[in-house]
Amino acid sequence: MLRIFIISATVLLAALHGADAAEPTTTPIRFGLTAAVVRENLDLYERWAAYLGRKVGRPVQFVQRRTYREAMEMLETGEHDFSWICSFPYAKYRDSKVFGLMAVPVFEGEPLYRSYVIVHKDRSFRTIGDLEGRVFAYSDPDSNSGYIVPRQILSDLGRNPDSFFRHTFFTYSHTETIEAVAERVADGAAVDSYVWEYLNRREPKFTAKTKVIQRSETFGFPPLVYRTGVDAELRARMTEALLTMDKDPEGHALLAELMLDRFITAPSSLYDNVHLNLDRR
């Protein structure tokens, strides 16, 4: 396995904490984005950033991060004040006091999503168990739906996920994972159900070449978090801006484009079954 694990620097820089209050109102608020969402639609995120900026009274800038780990570190170092992260890092670090749960997207009526096991539509695999000795694509080593869940399913089947496949690789993007299966670089993959459904409806170029052969249990939808050190008032304004989006016509339209119903607050216990996987890993 030529996988490189980035050793996480978990040391917090205490000096950064008190500095937030002095931020001038023109300094952009950095909002991290990860593979948990469809990052390709830049225009939509720009408009959403502009919307949020107007609501909170300060420019908002979405910053794309390649890996979850990277996004988490940006949050830890204070580079990002807010971030839309994956369920797994949230569950993993929710007790670290680095960040707090700000809002959870509601997707098709529930703040939940699943992991989809997908294969090329012309292949005859029916479950992930049929993919033994094949090439499998993961999205990110910290992805719940794209890494933890399929491995958990295999473990539940009594198979060793490290040796079950002939070859595995990371794409660091659910979208590209779907592409990898569509182009048959990988025989199978596990992806975020929201991303697959979103693309299937908006840009079915690659999803049309894939089919979902297995759907996992539901998990708490990848949450939007705030950095613990962020200015309380800014945090409140951002939370308010997100939670009221569905009441605002413009916000409503943006939500529709994101294929989300609205943002809600939810208890941390929503991610307990994600945490369970963490424990079992």
Next chain:
Amino acid sequence: MRFLSSLSLAFKLSLVLSLIVAAVAAAIGGAMVDRDRQRLHEALRGKALLLARSVAVTAPEPLLRGDSWTLYKMLRQLTQGPDGARETALVAAMVLDPEGRVLAHLYPALFPIGLPLMADNSPERPRLQAELAMRDSGIFDGEGFIEGVAPVQASGKNLGLARVRLSTLELDKETASAGVSVLLLSVSIAMTGIILGSIWSIRTLRPLHTLARSMEELGRGVVHPLPVSRGDEIGQLITSFNRMANELDEKRKLAGELAANEKVIALGRIAAGVAHEVNNPLAGMLNCLSTLRAKSNDPELVARYLPMIEMGLKKIEALVKDLLIELRVEDAREVADSSCLEDVRDLIAAEIDPARIEFAWDNRLEPGDFMNRPRVQQILLNLLRNSIQAMPTGGRLWCRFWSDQGKLIFEIEDTGHGIRPEDLGRIFDPFFTSRPTGTGLGLWIVFRLVQTMHGSIDVNSVPGRGTQFRIHIPREPRLATQPA
């Protein structure tokens, strides 16, 4: 070749020249196409190598990370041409591990990650093995493709192999279409050249046609000078022709005048001969007459001189008769078949004494063997009478007539006294005779008539043994027999 030689000169000239030009054009075009192909081929080789190297240079990092997806995207990037157009020549691109297993392939469905690129017994396997062992990049020319190969190295360690295969199909297609263009161009050059060349040649050679026609007319005796309107070789030719035609015309006129003069001279000779032949007996007769006038009472003298005067007059009569025959028969023209010869036979048979002379007649001429009756009859009569006179003591006379290849042959043979060798050259001269009573015109008439009919005479004579005349005369065509 026979067909070619029958073509018009104008067409042949332009055909040959145009074909040469087209062949040169095709050769130059072909050479250029070939050079272009080599240049493109070289460029394609360079490109294959460059692509393989670029993959090899960027591959180590994702390769070490096990990032098959990035490797694949790198390969996919190669298919994007410089202007966003698809790189159509790229038929394969791959990154292999040192054992020849696929780490990434442009066609993952056909060459899945982690599996050997090809079976161990594949015919291409030895080459792959050689490529895997390479420490430097290289290019291989395959059937229809060019392969650029570059080892993927990090810290001097061989991590794998980058292989990029470019198709030469496009190149071959381009070469073929360029070749076709050159060919079409050459053919159209040839066609245009032939058409334009033919038109030009026909215009140029038109005076030659006129010249040829004029020459033909010249052969028939019609002379008219051609206009000279150009200064080139053809113009010179026409000038020469005009000069030649004029000279020929003058020569012909001169010849005509000469012939007329000759006729006058011949006529003069005949007249002189006649005058001489008439004058001889005339002088004797006048002598007799003056003697008789002086001694008219002498009956003895009268009895002696009258026969002498009669003989002189007879001689003059015979001379005039023969001359009249000649004049009559020379212009006679009446075609008849061989049966007309029977008249001759009857005439001669009546003139000879069968007790003295044996007369044999063998006429083998066919009814279709036509001849000029009066002339042939006269010829035979003259010859036969000569033969009879050559045999005063009797002998044998043969007549044999037959035809051979359009010629009528008349053979007359006697056992007479023959002709002396020194006389043989003069027997056809007018007034030459070996007999005191002869006019010397019989054989001259024969000669003249045979000559008029374009025939020939052979004479064989042995003195004391006999003489043979053989005459060849062309057969008269029946159609020309109708008197005009």
